[in-house]
Amino acid sequence: MTRNSVTATAKRLVLSITRMTIHNGPGIRTLILFKGCPLRCLWCSTPEAQKDEAEIALYPNRCIHCEQCVPVCPTNAIDLTGGTMSVNRAVCDNCGKCAQVCHTEAIKLLGQEMTIEELLTEVKKDAIVYKHSRGGVTISGGEPLLNPEFTQELLRAFKKENVGVGVDTCGHVPWTTIEKVLPYIDFFLWDIKHMNDEKHRKFTGVSNKFILSNARSVSERNVPLYIRVPVIPGYNDSEENIRAVCEFARDLSSLVNVDLLPLHHLGKARYNSLNLAYPIADIPLIPDDVLHNIKKMVESYQLNCSIVG
């Protein structure tokens, strides 16, 4: 591997590595979630991937009150009195010492620093499965393209081992970053949350300008694109917005598919484990028939469309 010593020791925070996923691009794929995301979508279902730093997550129902964690905490943030486990997040510095002594995994430190070599070893384990299913690895997060040098070296390493690479991105990264990694990418899963810039800012915290222009540029370079639209009732499921997405997608020459990702509330437990409030807890799920109508609408633009979820 042609790497300088800097990248050989470079690490990035990994939230999880899941093997044998089947909904993150073609075939059977290993999914790597990196920590850190520039967006703060209200409906985010992976809140533990938002911050680019390790943080502790709590699962109080697993706690057996062995009290091993209390004395090791340097900031005295853990409270086990009253029969429940709680952590004073204001003083907790996420050092993870409590997680080390928690054998029941009631406290877990989320985010593990991994080198390219370590990631490659994990990914290569399922090489035979990729070969037969035409699968590979999909990097996601968080935002996988946050660290340009690291990402470039990582994807180059995957490519060298003949592992197919998919990137699940929010698209809100500088074009120069994307340009660097383009040669190593087989396809993008590209999230489009809203076509209206103002609403996009309101729901995700950032403008959609880069997201849309980057998608166009990727398409011009002929890298296959899956446009992914989270369908959140009352936020982005209006006919106007869906039609705008379709019109945008229609002009992308490398578009493979439009994936509709209906809202689910399964991330709620994750918010709880981080002691965060789930911003959209009260929105009802989208009914199947409504979703199918959206699908039909997308298909009326001569676009391939599937419901993922």
Place this chain on the structure above:
Amino acid sequence: MSTVPSDKRVRNAGNGQESFTPTCSERVQRVKNRVLRPMEICLERARAEMKALEQYKNEPGVIQRARIFETYLKEKTIHILEDELIAGNITSKIRGASFSSEMSRFVDEELGDPVKDFEIRPYDKVIINPKERKEIREVLIPYFKGKTLGDYILEIASKEVKEKVFSITSSCSHIPFIADLSLDKDIGHQMANYEKVLHKGLKGIRDEVEWCQAQLDQPYQHFGLQEKRDFYKAVLITLDTAMAYAGRYADLAREMAAEEADPKRKQELEHIAEACRRVPANPARDWWEALQSVWMIHVLIHCDVYNLANSLGRFDQYMHFFYKKSVIDEKTMSHDEALELLECFWIKFNEWAILLSYDVASYQPGQGLSQTITVGGQTRDGRDACNEVTMLCLEAEEQLGRPQPEFAMRIWEGTPDSYLKKATELIRLGWGKPKFIGDRKAIQMMAKAYPDRTIEDWRECVIMGCSELCLPHITMQHSWEGVCILPKILELALNDGKCTLCGRQIGPLTGDPRDFESMAAVKRAFQEQVFYWMKHMAGGIKLVKEAQAERMMAPFCSSLSEGPLQKGLDLSRGGAWYTSYGIYLAGLADTADSLAVIDKLIYCDKKITWDQMLEAIKANWEGHENLRQLCINGVPKYGNDDDFADSWASWVMNTWYDEVDWINIRKDLLPYYGGLYIGAGIIGQNNVTFGPWPGALPNGRIYPRPLADCISPSPGVDKNGPTAVVRSVSKLPTHRFAMGGPLNLRLSHQLLATDRDLDNFVSFLRAIEELGIYHTQFNVISSEFLRKAMKEPESHRDLLVRVASYCAYFCELTEEQQLDIINRTEQQAW
């Protein structure tokens, strides 16, 4: 052995079966429903035994056995039921279990017992009416008392064998190695040379016997002549009996045809009469006759021996000749007609069961049978073997979905996608069928079991019973002879040979673990225990097999195998070209994980001491939950593609198998007529049964929870998904386990929802084969199962469900979410 996947019983709601609409004919639908009735007892076999044993008291044993067969088949009730196209009933009942003399020992104990009685027990119930009860009590049991194989063995067995390896007589009820599994049984498993019957007929085989018989008069023949003469005479009696028996069906069908008003049924009955008149005595001429011939032979085998896993071999290979003739070349039959006949044949495997004792039935609930049909794989010359009959079998199974026959599909790199995809559609129905056999590993195993054969022969391997691999009809495979409960061995190694449950010193003194300075000392103690117990077990098996050779001759089955006729020697006495004895290993994962815990926590990390560990185990982990959690979560476990944990599983397997190889070299521990011990991973539901054998284990297992099944990881510890599990298994020396060992994988049926999912599943199967996994079976999960997982999260932590665009472990979700997924599951239709 039955390979009921452990979750099969809760499979119904919310999975593919609900939305699958069968397209089979109304006839098949009726026949299919007819077998859903309680099992009833049939006493005809025992009556015939009694009569023949009286009448032929002074004849040599093998002739007596032939006469029992003759007496039974002459008088046995025969019937051709409404809608049937293939004739032949094993018992007198529509769905029956035969009572034979060998069962009288346990029936005597269990009949009328408030818990164990056959009508009361919670599984595998058998109806016995008051009149039959009276006959069993007053006539049959008194007659057979003291005369059965079990009585004989217990009479001649040494005190040591009875104490060390016979579970029914040992003073410790948790002995690690058990050798009395065949106490009440005939020899088995075996596979007849169906192809030979189809092409030569029983008449052709009869000619062969007469030729062999004539050879005995040659001047160079000197030894064992009387034994051989008796054997050939017995074989001839059974062959004549068999042909006459088929003739009885021909007569019956003719009579029924004469009285039948419906012209269509009349014609069918006439056809049955014609087929039964012709086969199996003569070569079959078409698809119908071939099916009739195979079925009748199957019936006859079970009238000769009482065993549960007499299998059908490479059915698609030997039947294709007849399918091609009838459907493709001569066009005397359509594909649909051929399929209906096959379905009528297929369903008949469910018409009978083996009467098992309360305990043995608990090892293998599901009426104990394992009549396996093997399809697919490669031909002798290494080409793909799938053909029209392979697909026809898959179609029949899809329509029927009954427990029997067991259905195994061999796969290799050349298996076409279309066949794999069809098989995948069956998997989606949630019956765990077919089970997949990877040729790559199977052929390596064949090389271990049959080193003197060639690759062409190895490619002919079949599944005999549950997972047991062998070469058909040249092997007498005594598959189910011994069980080694390895976690118990570990317990003995950690307790200086004492059983922790009853406190008896049952094993050798291998030292107090507190004195073990390193992991090497632990390994040594384990090895010593294995060595000691293997030796005893082999001694026990040798005794049982030699006793069977004295009394359980099988002249009819011998005539259908290769070797006995040429040697003039019954199958039970080593007549087949190859004889093997299966010994099974239980609790591989529990043992491996426990050793990994000891290695890491006590020796490598020095986190805990032996005192702590021994105290916790002694207390069955009560009051030591924190330590238990450390043992569970703080040490890698087998099944996660972790080299440290997986290497312990390899070590355990190799250590045990080294002893098996050693026993095979020491010929004095084999039955006098030779053969080979062959090992396998445990099968059936024994993992549950043997749960109460060992006490608490260092891997955190609480007594008496089930052990890990087969060669699968411990329940709930595999957290990296199915590909990690198969990678872990691929690291094991499974080629040494030449008799087999299944891997059970549980999948959410959501993973098989769309057409694309099916394609991915096909790829997964191909990857499994390439990784060298021998036998894999899939449980596709129902919502009932998910509800159970909600109640018992700890043992279901490996349960993977699709949440949205990603998959998650079911038990890590909140209750609300779990219910959400269950609801979604039930709504999903395909």
